[in-house]
Amino acid sequence: MATGAIQASVSAPLPAAEQWSSERALYQSAKSELATGAGQRYSEMRAQLAHYPLRIDLDLAVNLGQLHHMKANEAREFLNQARGTPLASRFLVAYLRHKAQDGRWKSFLGAIDTPPEMPELQCYYYRALLATGKTEPAFKGASKLWNVGYSQDSACDPLFSAWMAQGGPDDDLIWSRALNAFDAKNGYLIRYVKRFASNELQLDLDELAVVYQRPSRVEGDHHSHRPRHGDILMAGVARLAQLNPQRAYHALLALTEDHSLSDAQVESAKSDIARHSLFAKRSPAPEAWVTQQVAALRRDKLTVIWLRNAIAESEWQAVQQGLQWLSDGLRSQDRWTYWDARSREALFVEGSGALFGKLASQRSFHGFLAAERIAQPYQLNEMKPSVESAELSGSIWLGAARAQELLALGLREEAKEQWQHTLNQANFSGQMTLGMIALQRGWSDFGVDAAITGGNWDRLDLRFPYAFWKEFQSAAKDTEQDPFALIALARRESGLNPLARSKVGARGLMQLMPATARSVAKENGVSYRGVRTLYDPQVSIAFGTSYYAGLVERYDGNRVKALAAYNAGPSRVSRWLSDSQSVDQWVDSLPFAETREYVQAVLTYRVIYRLRAGEPAMLLTQGERDELY
Secondary structure, X not given: OOHHHHHHOOOOOOOOHHHXXXXXXXXXXXXXXXXXXXXXXXXXXXXXXXXXXXXXXXXHHHHHOOHHHOOHHHHHHHHHHOOOOHHHHHHHHHHHHHHHHHOOHHHHHHOOOOOOOOHHHHHHHHXXXXXXXXXXXXXXXXXXXXXXXXXXXXXXXXXXXXXXXXOOXXXXXXXXXXXXXXXXXXXXXXXXXXXXXXXXXXXXXHHHXXXXXOHHHHOXXXXXXXXXXXXXXXXXXXXXXXXXXXXXXXXXXXXXHHOOOOHHHHHHHHHHXXXXXXXXXXXXXXXXXXXXXXXXHXXXXXXXXXXXXXXXXXXXXXXXXXXXXXXXXXXXXHHHXXXXXXHHHHHOOOOHHHHHHHHOOOXXXXXXXHHHHOOOOXXXXXXXXXXXXXXXXXHHHHHHHHHHXXXXXXXXXXXXHHHHXXXXXXXXXXXXXXXXXXXXXXXHXXXXXXXXXXXXXXXXXXXXXXXXXXXXXXXXXXXXXXXXXXXXXXXXXXXXXOOOEOOOOOXXXXXXXXXXXXXXXXXXXXXXXXXXXXXXXXXHHHHHHHHHHHHHHHOOOOHHHHHHHHHHXXXXXXXXXXXXXXXXXXXXXXXXXXXXXXXXXXXXXXXXXXXXXXXXXXOOOHHHHHOOO
């Protein structure tokens, strides 16, 4: 056995997976034995695994079966042993739920020092305080939990009932929750809270509910002014702005004349109207008024939308003007430095050359664009790894070791969870050491995670590994595509994690939707064996490459359009094209932030991959630069 190396020091370098082969086999036997009951044979096996990283997994299973009789100090002891693994929080949730459901509130409180983060467990926490005589903090917690724009977890019901019996929410709190519900588009909750309100507040809640259903009621409102009437009016204007910014604009003008509204209320309403006007195809507020609000409010999110519209319309003087409304930090970003230079160039204003020159030294989409404009080579600015790396210790060592063992057992998702958990706990030096371990052992996406978590954007060796390179080369050859473009696409889509799954259901390295995979299979006359196959790198790369190649062909070799379509769909790209914009204008004014960043990232990543491989690279082809979008 290799336990000697493990016992020597937990700050030693992580042993190779082969060194734990004997313990791994014993662990699997112990796990099987545990399934039949933790008897003498299991105990003997567990004793031999005292220094094996997955011993914590066995102990978790045992402890979960002993929750009923477990005391708080015993729970804390296991939590300390499991520190550095996701198993600690998993166990704590189970322990707290069990003690809450058993009504053992002292045991519940004895295992934690601060309120839990989960709303459900927060409900139990304040119920525990109430049960142990700490009424004031319990009810203070109840009021905070109650004041949300949605129905709270049912675990809070007994807490809320006790709170209500002792007076419950006052009118101010009830009104606050009603406004939260309005913002959350929860009309039912506005009506629900009415039962707790005073007679006077009930009148306001009735009016709020009516305005929620019919926001046009605020147009020409001449009701008598009550303290909460301004809130109703501004909530109605905000909702009307979503439907018809122009009508909301006129309503606001009339309301500010007839009612006493606070500066904060009016400013918020103006921001809502301006924002929706910038997106509106029909019925926006007057353009000059919108511009006036953007200039006055100086809110970066609003200014950026306004600037994108100006860029799309080639309104270069407006771009110069709008850049002055950005915060200093945002204005200094590569994107806006580029558009400062670009608009100066279009206006024949001096300074564009110096800005392009400065920007060309940056490794970014806009830095590469600038380099192309002044015929300068791209700059990678790569940070080489340090010769010496920090040793791992304590919980960081345990987390890395546990991730390695889970990978050895084929439990990649669990390993990924552990790896990210460990990265989040480690300091910068530890994160980079973990990244080097991943790189050396071929855990490509784990290395990417280390660089991203550490914010070390210059460690290109970690950020851009050549994972599944043979598969990408083979797929590229079959479809006459650039393999560097394909791996760049996968790097953006999944971070090179073959088991990646998006919120909308895209799967695998190339993040294909099942419907897209079926369509690709049918077009190519190959079999599609279900969504699980999309987690197979070879299948994902083959299908994703075929789909991408079809899009490139559809757009006559234009990768910019093809990438936008890969991310947002061809139908949207068709709506976005007007044959009136240059490529840089079109990409930076795409309506979806995700698609903008996606197209820019994949094109940039391809350049990085090619340059690091010693291959020539161009961000855009001549055809892509010359075409109007």
